[in-house]
Amino acid sequence: MAKKTYDLLFKLLLIGDSGVGKTCILFRFSDDAFTTTFISTIGIDFKIKTVELQGKKIKLQIWDTAGQERFHTITTSYYRGAMGIMLVYDITNEKSFENIVKWLRNINEHANEDVEKMILGNKCDMDDKRVVSKSRGEGIAREHNISFLETSAKANINIEKAFTDLTLSILNKTPGREPTDVPEKINIDRKSDRLSNRCC
Amino acid sequence: MLIGSNSGPQKIFQKSLFTMSSYDLRLKDLDQVLESEVIDLSKLREFCFNGIPDVKGYRSLCWRLLLNYLPCDRNKWDEQLDHHRKLYQQWLDEILVTPGSFDNEECDHPLSEDPNSKWNTFFKDNQALTQIDKDVRRLHPELSFFQQATDYPLSNVVYSSGTKRLNRRVGMHFLNSANVVRKGLGIVKITPKAEQTSTSEFKPLEEGSEAHWEVVERILFVYCKLNPGQGYVQGMNEIIGPIYYCFATDPIIKMKEHAEADCFFVFTNLMSEIRDFFIKTLDETDTGIVNMMRKVTERLKENDPVVQSYLVKNEIYPQYYSFRWLTLLLSQEFSLPEVLRIWDSLFSDSQRFSFLIDICCAMIVLIRDQILAGDFSTIVKLLQNYPNVETRVILNKAAELSVKNRDEESSGI
Ligand SMILES: Nc1nc2c(ncn2[C@@H]2O[C@H](COP(=O)(O)OP(=O)(O)OP(=O)(O)O)[C@@H](O)[C@H]2O)c(=O)[nH]1
Ligand SMILES: [Mg+2]
Numbered sequence: 001m002a003k004k005t006y007d008l009l010f011k012l013l014l015i016g017d018s019g020v021g022k023t024c025i026l027f028r029f030s031d032d033a034f035t036t037t038f039i040s041t042i043g044i045d046f047k048i049k050t051v052e053l054q055g056k057k058i059k060l061q062i063w064d065t066a067g068q069e070r071f072h073t074i075t076t077s078y079y080r081g082a083m084g085i086m087l088v089y090d091i092t093n094e095k096s097f098e099n100i101v102k103w104l105r106n107i108n109e110h111a112n113e114d115v116e117k118m119i120l121g122n123k124c125d126m127d128d129k130r131v132v133s134k135s136r137g138e139g140i141a142r143e144h145n146i147s148f149l150e151t152s153a154k155a156n157i158n159i160e161k162a163f164t165d166l167t168l169s170i171l172n173k174t175p176g177r178e179p180t181d182v183p184e185k186i187n188i189d190r191k192s193d194r195l196s197n198r199c200c
Numbered sequence: 201m202l203i204g205s206n207s208g209p210q211k212i213f214q215k216s217l218f219t220m221s222s223y224d225l226r227l228k229d230l231d232q233v234l235e236s237e238v239i240d241l242s243k244l245r246e247f248c249f250n251g252i253p254d255v256k257g258y259r260s261l262c263w264r265l266l267l268n269y270l271p272c273d274r275n276k277w278d279e280q281l282d283h284h285r286k287l288y289q290q291w292l293d294e295i296l297v298t299p300g301s302f303d304n305e306e307c308d309h310p311l312s313e314d315p316n317s318k319w320n321t322f323f324k325d326n327q328a329l330t331q332i333d334k335d336v337r338r339l340h341p342e343l344s345f346f347q348q349a350t351d352y353p354l355s356n357v358v359y360s361s362g363t364k365r366l367n368r369r370v371g372m373h374f375l376n377s378a379n380v381v382r383k384g385l386g387i388v389k390i391t392p393k394a395e396q397t398s399t400s401e402f403k404p405l406e407e408g409s410e411a412h413w414e415v416v417e418r419i420l421f422v423y424c425k426l427n428p429g430q431g432y433v434q435g436m437n438e439i440i441g442p443i444y445y446c447f448a449t450d451p452i453i454k455m456k457e458h459a460e461a462d463c464f465f466v467f468t469n470l471m472s473e474i475r476d477f478f479i480k481t482l483d484e485t486d487t488g489i490v491n492m493m494r495k496v497t498e499r500l501k502e503n504d505p506v507v508q509s510y511l512v513k514n515e516i517y518p519q520y521y522s523f524r525w526l527t528l529l530l531s532q533e534f535s536l537p538e539v540l541r542i543w544d545s546l547f548s549d550s551q552r553f554s555f556l557i558d559i560c561c562a563m564i565v566l567i568r569d570q571i572l573a574g575d576f577s578t579i580v581k582l583l584q585n586y587p588n589v590e591t592r593v594i595l596n597k598a599a600e601l602s603v604k605n606r607d608e609e610s611s612g613i
Contacts, residue, residue, distance in 0.1 A: 018331060018334055018434065019334040035341075038338055038341065039338050039339075039340075039341070039438075039532060040334070040335050040338050040434050040435070040437070040438075042434060042435045042438070042523075042524045042527060042528060042532065043519060043520075043523045043524045043527075044519065044520065045584060046520070046577070046580050046581065046584055047581075048577050048581070061577060066434065067434075068331065068433065068434045069480070070433050070434065070478065070479075070480050071434075072480075073480060073483065074519050074523065077519075
């Protein structure tokens with residue numbers, strides 16, 4: 001295995017309905033850019049970014065999942081290994097907001113109990129098309145005791161902050177944890193992992 | 201086995217290192233195959249496996265044949281094409297109606313709870329459309345092609361002041377009072393309010409024209425309506441994209457003008473072969489995606505056990521990479537021209553999709569050194585963003601593996 005250039009490794013997961021902007025959010029964070037040239041995510045995608053927080057080099061391994069129901073068997077198997085999950089909805093799309101409850105249920109079923117969560121209301125640059133008010137977003141976050149931000153991958157609003165906040169909340173509850181505690185591979189939940197076709 | 205018994209793919213690929221004059225010879229060969237009254241399908245496969253020349257509309261014609269849309273008997277072509285194009289037009293007429301546009305529907309209205317209410321279906325269809333719309337707007341954004349106007353727009357759609365454009369229905373999942381106006385007594389008319397949630401460049405074109413992505417959207421919607429059990433699944437856009445591109449850029453005008461209808465049928469035929477990849481409940485069946493991923497792993501184990509066990513050791517599961525490779529027939533891994541070339545070989549495989557497995561295996565074997573030097577994240581990144589390896593090299597390797605595999609099978613190993 002390559003020599004470690006980081007102190008800690010955190011695994012994060014992005015979930016939410018198709019089209020809410022998960023891939024754009026991740027791209028904005030990892031490459032500091034926004035293009036409209038995106039393709040729909042089929043299955044699960046992966047990016048790495050190393051950040052420095054509180055004097056620690058933290059390698060973030062971020063998994064971007066496909067939103068559509070068809071891919072849930074694949075994507076839910078990643079919940080178990082995740083230390084932080086971002087739930088994304090689109091402020092111009094009512095349905096994607098209503099589905100946040102469904103995504104939360106998925107987390108409860110498949111993720112670690114102590115996983116850090118965060119709700120993001122994305123596309124906040126499109127205020128003229130807004131159908132979900134900010135207070136409704138704050139409301140549902142408060143109800144479930146989760147932090148909340150409105151973001152825009154396009155206008156670069158709160159993207160960096162979202163990742164920093166989530167990383168900090170993981171960091172703050174893992175004092176002194178050494179990188180060796182965390183195998184780099186993501187732990188797949190074997191029970192629900194019907195697709196992990198480990199050969200022989 | 202793969203293509204005719206006396207000529208292995210390896211032999212054919214060697215033939216592909218041609219000079220200019222042998223290129224002309226090749227075209228003559230193909231003409232000969234295509235000109236016979238009843239086309240010899242195995243000869244055609246043998247030829248196309250090696251790549252269809254990018255001229256004179258050969259690809260679009262050969263794909264129609266290889267995917268069983270055109271029969272081998274040339275005398276039947278006109279009738280077959282005519283019949284299907286009319287049929288498609290008829291379906292369009294039935295499917296693209298907005299409820300309320302019939303006179304005899306006075307007892308039907310948007311608040312109807314009757315499950316047979318056309319309004320009910322209308323709103324349900326709009327949900328499928330919403331997903332289709334998101335995906336067709338993200339189809340090959342690196343090319344300007346899909347955003348350009350088609351020369352053959354559907355006139356009753358493009359001259360409807362926007363009301364018949366499918367993307368206008370997006371987001372109308374339930375009755376929204378602003379959408380409905382009452383006309384006189386009990387007759388309700390829907391006036392779609394443009395709801396544009398996407399910021400992409402994929403904008404519907406002006407009155408009188410429509411973009412290629414709008415045509416693709418319509419084909420997928422018709423497919424979805426005619427296959428209600430399956431519906432639309434993300435990724436189908438990536439399957440239809442190359443077929444539509446190939447047909448809609450055909451230099452033969454009398455084929456090109458029917459790109460939409462013909463693409464519908466060829467796409468439907470192809471989907472009938474790979475449908476199971478898209479259905480979650482069939483994941484574990486013989487023809488499901490899990491079994492396909494397993495085959496890739498097995499083939500890799502036979503051909504490069506070191507890499508295979510390294511992947512296992514590092515817990516690099518097939519669903520990180522081969523899930524997408526297989527589901528989309530590699531269409532997201534390569535640029536469109538490369539995909540067209542790869543699909544020539546895939547469609548020529550009489551045992552579809554055995555050669556696809558060989559290609560996936562070849563892709564891994566060809567970057568084995570990078571894999572063996574990598575850790576978890578570098579390997580996942582590598583496999584998810586496949587490096588620049590020439591298509592020719594990949595296909596040659598795959599052909600080599602398929603020959604080897606076949607020889608071993610026949611000698612009972
Ligand atoms: N205005 C605006 N548009 C955005 C923003 N983020 C994403 N989009 C647009 O929304 C569309 C969908 O974004 P994606 O990132 O591909 O969506 P996704 O959540 O990854 O969707 P799936 O891969 O299907 O699950 C893109 O075409 C973007 O142009 C944003 O912050 N503002
Ligand atoms: Mg995505």
